[in-house]
Amino acid sequence: MLDNAVKASHDRTFYAQYPEHPKAYGEEAPQSGEVAFKAMLGRPFDRLLQDTDNWQGEEVSPYTMEPLAISYPIIPPDALVMAAQSAAKAWAKLPVTERAAILTESLEAIKQHFFEIAYATMHTTGQSFMMSFQASGPHANDRALEAIAMGYRELQRYPEQLTWEKPMGKSSIVLDKQFKAIPKGVGLVIGCSTFPVWNSLPGIYADLVTGNPVLVKPHPRAVLPIAIVVAAIQQVLKANGQDPLLCQLAADTSEHLNTKALCEHPDVALIDYTGGSAFGNYVEQLPGKTVFTEKAGVNSVIIDSAKDMDAVAQNLAFSVSLYSGQMCTAPQNFFIPERIYDEVANKVRDAVAALVSNPKMGAGTLGALQSDVTFNRALDARSLGAEVLLGGAPVTNEEFAKARTCSPTILETTADAQEVYGRELFGPIILLVRTKDTAESIRLAREMARKHGAITCAAYTTDPAVQAEIAEEMNSVFTPVSFNFTGFIWVNQHAAFSDFHVTGGNPAGNASFTNPEFVLRRFVWVGNRVQVS
Amino acid sequence: MLDNAVKASHDRTFYAQYPEHPKAYGEEAPQSGEVAFKAMLGRPFDRLLQDTDNWQGEEVSPYTMEPLAISYPIIPPDALVMAAQSAAKAWAKLPVTERAAILTESLEAIKQHFFEIAYATMHTTGQSFMMSFQASGPHANDRALEAIAMGYRELQRYPEQLTWEKPMGKSSIVLDKQFKAIPKGVGLVIGCSTFPVWNSLPGIYADLVTGNPVLVKPHPRAVLPIAIVVAAIQQVLKANGQDPLLCQLAADTSEHLNTKALCEHPDVALIDYTGGSAFGNYVEQLPGKTVFTEKAGVNSVIIDSAKDMDAVAQNLAFSVSLYSGQMCTAPQNFFIPERIYDEVANKVRDAVAALVSNPKMGAGTLGALQSDVTFNRALDARSLGAEVLLGGAPVTNEEFAKARTCSPTILETTADAQEVYGRELFGPIILLVRTKDTAESIRLAREMARKHGAITCAAYTTDPAVQAEIAEEMNSVFTPVSFNFTGFIWVNQHAAFSDFHVTGGNPAGNASFTNPEFVLRRFVWVGNRVQVS
Structure with missing residues (x-):
């Protein structure tokens, strides 16, 4: 699956790991998804492996205009960052092949929730059912796989270890060299209210595959779709013996937004942002942070x-x-x-x-x-x-x-x-x-x-x-x-594995799903040398 | 030569295109280099294909404490940028294979000047003759080749053109897709007084191979070594039918430094900087610029x-x-x-x-x-x-x-x-x-x-x-x-094709010679789609 994805992201021909037809997921899936979605309404979202005394939520369905009445754990930025750092050490030491395998497994776990996520997306963003399913389900998972694949490839670009021998006349100098991809630090992914999953998954998976822990900060009005995803990731991490707090939901409320506190936290090193230009420009100019933005544009x-x-x-x-x-x-x-x-x-x-x-x-x-x-x-x-x-x-x-x-x-x-x-x-x-x-x-x-x-x-x-x-x-x-697009193809659509989404070259954003920089800027190559003779 | 360099920069074993032993360049080379160096003293540096009425210079040899009395063209930033932009269009349209071939040829031309450059380096920086030769000659050329090779590889990562076919039930949507690596714009490489060639060549060649024109802004006290290099590049560009002003010397004087005017010029998109941290921090925070720095550190x-x-x-x-x-x-x-x-x-x-x-x-x-x-x-x-x-x-x-x-x-x-x-x-x-x-x-x-x-x-x-x-x-x-370095290997040495120079992860600098980002951040992938059926 990973090798196919690496190949597809370089061939850039049509490719989809996750079919965009609902029927590909079984006749029963849509209805069970709806049942599962309805069962979540009106109570705390209890799937996350995160706990606190403070639970809040403010989502309202654009279709029914009724509150979803689901509450989420509201955890202070310092506590989120400390938990992320504590989770990070063992994760950073795993070979990228193992990280990529676990993350790919998490995509398969998310697949089991595609229709719940679809209903959650519909009733937070206002997208139609079909778009909710496609954008937050298979299309988002394909973008996530693209990011995993790019990390999987780039972190294996250089040998982990090699012998370097420099001829010096009749003898030589021999060094043992090791190259390590050191993760930059805690990642923060700031979601938007219209595409809470599709726009967040590339950053989440790019952070994780490169060895960084990630905090997922949703828009307070569109939490549920990504909360389901984060919970699924946490379960798969745990099942694989990893600390589930490598990926945490960093929910907040419109009254007490945590976004700036998280952005400015000295231990937050990476920020992915989707949203308006004013806040995006603020994020881009934060000193000492590696920032990936998608802001407004005029098409x-x-x-x-x-x-x-x-x-x-x-x-x-x-x-x-x-x-x-x-x-x-x-x-x-x-x-x-x-x-x-x-x-x-x-x-x-x-x-x-x-x-x-x-x-x-x-x-x-x-x-x-x-x-x-x-x-x-x-x-x-x-x-x-x-x-x-x-x-x-x-x-x-x-x-x-x-x-x-x-x-x-x-x-x-x-x-x-x-x-x-x-x-x-x-x-x-x-x-x-x-x-x-x-x-x-x-x-x-x-x-x-x-x-x-x-x-x-x-x-x-x-x-x-x-x-x-x-x-x-x-x-x-x-x-x-x-x-000259006519018929069943529209300019709005950017296909994973083929179309870069946002170029990163104009004020609409400084990054692109998923070019090599999108993963490369999340880690640093460091080489050690040990003299052998 | 390019294929070997691409392979070497990924194997990271010992590799040198340009031997570091002076003898590899012929018995006569050092002496002819000294003669050529002495012939340049006391008069305008006339090898550049740039002209102006304003010629100045202020270099003093740290060995003789005498002025070199060489003058260089002092051209206003606006004129440099306009000439660069005018030169850039045709260069950007050349396939990367042709750009890389021309640039590799320019390294061979520079090789002919290694010993002049050595004496020029010695009498501007104070380096010993041997270090001047190695650092400004073979070692710098190897770093330049490394940058060319990385660009050569990365710009060919995706297909220029392909057919994308999405199955739609019994029919399909067919698009013709084209991927282009669009250069970001005018590059500026700000040199330092101690390593005027070694620290500047990677940025110069990374800009050029990715299709950008480049302005080379030397320290006013260490102009000659890089001026010889720029002149050699200009000659090779011209001989290959390209505009020599793709690479211009942007000399200035201590009394009227042009550095900030160049940095802040709206059409300068890329800045490579080597030098003190105060100015480096200023460069890093310039909005809208892509910046690569090497600043001070405490080793x-x-x-x-x-x-x-x-x-x-x-x-x-x-x-x-x-x-x-x-x-x-x-x-x-x-x-x-x-x-x-x-x-x-x-x-x-x-x-x-x-x-x-x-x-x-x-x-x-x-x-x-x-x-x-x-x-x-x-x-x-x-x-x-x-x-x-x-x-x-x-x-x-x-x-x-x-x-x-x-x-x-x-x-x-x-x-x-x-x-x-x-x-x-x-x-x-x-x-x-x-x-x-x-x-x-x-x-x-x-x-x-x-x-x-x-x-x-x-x-x-x-x-x-x-x-x-x-x-x-x-x-x-x-x-x-x-x-545990002892004997003939020292911590100071970073070998091209094997050791990354600066990691980019701590305050000593935000970039590295030559990791993939060092070239990737100089261009933008843009994909066009044309509906076929």
Whole structure:
């Protein structure tokens, strides 16, 4: 499994250890998952091997608007760090092959909980059931395996021991050399409220495979999905004779956030962060810490030409509607040259309107809005000062009458209105920007990525020269481009083992899932030399 | 040559592309080198393919105390950066195989100048002729080759192009994917006055092999050695149809230093720095820059036990005397338990005194002091408040009567006197610290490395348990340990292709020659996707 994963992450062809079809996990699995999820509601989460007198929780389902009423152990930062350090010594001494084996086993254990995690994700983030299952289940596990595999490979890059012999005329100097990968120290993984598992697993597993203990600090409104994962990891560690506190849930409350105290703790050496840019910039500038961030970005669509503009509009309508635009990969700004602007704008509007009102597709694609903040931003989008091409409004969800939903608002603006589109408007808000020509579209998309960061760029053109130009310009600001996606493939999707998620080169984040640096920066090569003769 | 270098840097056994014996380069080479060096004195350095109206220079030989009277082009930062950016586009588009081939050819060109560079190094840094030759010649070229090889390997880690096919029931989604290693931007390599070539070549070549242009900012008192190298690189670039301004000398003067202006230039993306900690800390905290530093450290010797303490003392005497302690790898603090303190202290004192006064060895080992600052620090060492076991004094150099020299001062102090030994005392100053026992020695050496940084640690013990304990404790603060070195091997030496130079894990520096990060952090992987069906 590890060798396949190492190979896949270098071949970068299609690969999945964990199939994304629910049926691959048995007919009964979804229902038992739902039963298990419901059994957890309304009481303390008792699976963790962590204890305290202070149990709290504040999660509310975006579908039912009811509190989950699950409480989690709230443990002070000092106690978490001390337990992590105490657990770390034996773990650091295990060969990476053994660490990787135990961690891989933990993925298999997590697999048994995929559907509980799916329901937990759905009722904390507002993702649809299918996205909750895929993103927090197989896709997250594949990303975790990718991180384990990269660590497994990189920690075996150099020989543990060798004889070095330097010829000195007729004799020689002989040294016995040992190379060790020394873990940097306690890791901290700060999760977000929209992708509590997918965005946290790479950092958790990268810390652990490189020999570091890890504290998992979830968003107080999205704890359960990752708590199930942490508990499963702890059980597997324990079963393998390791200290389960190598991986601890570091839950806190909105009233008393521990994030800064954990970040600034002198013994926290590694920080993985997913979330807003303001806090992300603070984390990046902390002295003496090794930091991996994914922050906000402004993703562009450049539309130049297409064989079938209806197919383009339908593809993009799905991309912007999927989880109501709450993906870090969702497109926001559509740059459309005036020669085709009216045609394209109308097609996009019609496609979004059709999708949203489609009784089979609409509510399921949109899911629910994770927070009131996003909901209010979506409702207020009309007052951003741009023309409203399509107004967003709550959408009926047949299964959950109280679900917090809002369909996409489509605004129309002009190239010079950067005060409107020159920032992330997280949620179901799309801006169509009328440009002079594709050259201006490219220039603006590039500038957005350079100044505000970008994780994706979708582009449509039938002209190879324009395609090359878009690739060149967007790549120069470290933004990948997806060309001419139609049908069942969307710019939002980054496949494990093939697509790097975030490049690390623009303000959207300083790290990437999972390039070599993502594991290399978590340990230090140290070489000892012993003279033999 | 590249394949051998890639293999060597992973095997980490003894390997040298460029032999360290002067004789390997022909009988005539040293003398022609001296002739060429002398011909450069007293006039503008005219080999660079850079021009300006402003030519200045201020180098003074530490051996003759005479100005070299060579002037260099002084070009404003903006002009350097613009020329670099203009040169960069075509270079970035070359396949890494071609870049690596051209850069390897430039090493062969530099080889032709090894002895000029040796004399230039000698008369700027004060290194002995042999050290000047080895450090600035073969050893530096080997480190450069190591960086090229790492880039050559890492940029070919992922396929440039592949077909990704995701099965979707009876059909599939097919994408054409392209992976590109996008260079980060203009590089800046800030050199130091003591190792102007050895410490600069890895950063220069790491920048160039990863597709970045580079500005080489020497210390104003040690320009010539690296100027010869830059000129050679420019000639080879030009001969291969590349813009020679991909690699520019960014000389300045002590009166008008350009270092901060270059560091803070918005288009400078990469900075390699060797030098003092104050400026190094400033560089490390510059927002938005990728920074590689080697700063000051406090290197320890832990003496517990030895089969032959005389051999130990002789080995250490050479280590501390070599280039008068002006190596970043030179030992400073000797931690010696009281049970053997007097015996060891006397042996070290006697060995240093014998080496210094040895007419065949003394002056040649010590070389000259690069600067008045170091000279005065050495002379003032007596007034540091510690007992003087051996006073330092100028040493006669038969070849250069005016050479600025000073033999090592050996001071004796106690474990609690951290105000004396708890900082770098750059130059020929050694502190013997009397400790309660080896456990205290280890604790103090560890604390010094953790707080002040360390690049090396020499340890002597015949007890395997003590050896393991020293390795464990020093490695935990990311400091490598060299055990029981006697004879012709010294803790100061870090061999290319085998020893990592600086671990990057403690305050002595944040980077390492040449681990994978040293090249990986200079470019960004970006993947484009084009839908095929």
